[in-house]
Amino acid sequence: MLATSDLWFRYQDEPVLKGLNLDFSLSPVTGLVGANGCGKSTLFMNLSGLLRPQKGAVLWQGKPLDYSKRGLLALRQQVATVFQDPEQQIFYTDIDSDIAFSLRNLGVPEAEITRRVDEALTLVDAQHFRHQPIQCLSHGQKKRVAIAGALVLQARYLLLDEPTAGLDPAGRTQMLAIVRRIVAQGNHVIISSHDIDLIYEISDAVYVLRQGQVLTHGAPGEVFACTEAMEQAGLTQPWLVKLHTQLGLPLCKTETEFFHRMQKCAFREAS
Template sequence: MSVPLLEFHQVGFSYPHTAKPVLQDCSFTLAAGQKIALLGLNGSGKSTLFYLAAALYRRDRGEIYWQGQRLVHQPEQLRQWRQRIGLAFQDPEQQLVAATVAEDISYGLWNLDLPPAEIEARLHQTLLDFDLVDLADRPLHHLSLGQKRRVALAGVMALAPTLLLLDEPTTYLDYQQQQQLQQLLAQIHQRGTTIVIATHDLDFVYSWADWIMVLVNGQIVVSDRAQRVFAQWSTFASHLGTPLLLELWQQFPPAWRQNQPLPRTTAAIAQIWQKNLPVLPNPD
């Protein structure tokens, strides 16, 4: 049996001067290679969970493991930990620190004390991968929100993390920017990076995720394959809502849905619709 990539064992965390913990007895495991959606209401602790996973915050209780190795808050161990786990914040302004696109992407690479030739090679490849070559010398404050999100993500991926955490990446993006983001995520996943996305965008989650985690009152109450979670979605629909395609699927006649896997795309919905429509007589 393979060792989980990341594990939380009864992790607890409270912000200073607050009576109620944000996370309490929070436990879950992540397997490598998955596309995972972390769902929960505002205030449920999704961002805090990410900050703990990336070792930006220090847990109050419990243990966190990376491939069986316990998280220790010592400088060298933290440096190695943060190379393995990349976090893109909800607000890219919190992550962009340099003057230009190229300088910002290079910033984390210089902090790794890599040889200049390797930094230059990684920067060039990252600019190509994220379609940022033409923007390399552009000042960051001249970029659109979608471009800033792309630069922030590029800066994280230049470090070649094994696990990528994305906090609300689709917020305020227009349709074209969302399509570009999905293409980037597909490329990143195909290269072997495990991805976890915290989001309220259920339509995106329904078509994208293969694993679902639901966070309620600081605890993971569900962690399972997306097909199984959405097959029993009525448990969560009242407070999380329902993806549009799933809602449409639930309106199909029971005979159409019997023994069928959940359709996750509009093409799959259309195929089932066409298969079950009665054949109309030829007007001729």
């Protein structure tokens, strides 16, 4: 269980997170959205133990997080974070060594390291470029290497900060597929993103943050359909939700579902 209980965090005298009560164990994919400065990045750093709240707690396995060296090491083997800029997490010039870095620090046997690295590279669809120098990779490929570096830990929770930032449409589609494969293995994914359409499509639950507080939360369709909440949060509705609220069209979860429904309607009208 990964959650927060009345979590407060401030930088100097300015509170950034204000009494957050969040539970990330209830849904396979949880989305975090909000305008710049709402506290998403600070929340991620609290969840990963990089920052410590002044009041309240991050709850891990039902108990307040243990900030001892041993406690944080145990947490980070189960809660892995992938930052927006993959360069922050890449330390080697060859991919296999970079992905294996954390496992070697933990003393994992080499045979097990090889197995996990192969498995992670397959999951993020990176086998075909694993022997290229990292400096020759595209931004999207580096993101996949960073995700693979987190996956080898076999963490139960994966925190993704702006996973589609800087990606082209093909890279974005690939990232969606990667998240779905991670979840299919029984893991939880928490995504912080300004890509509202991504959050709507991939998330099972959404928290909307505004000035360090939860403005609203729930199922994506319900949350994003509330135009008042979206305006208060400084957000726009996902385009599929906007078609529903403004034109009265059926609320669809994906673009594929939407076009399938439209084709069925057109076929009925033609016949």
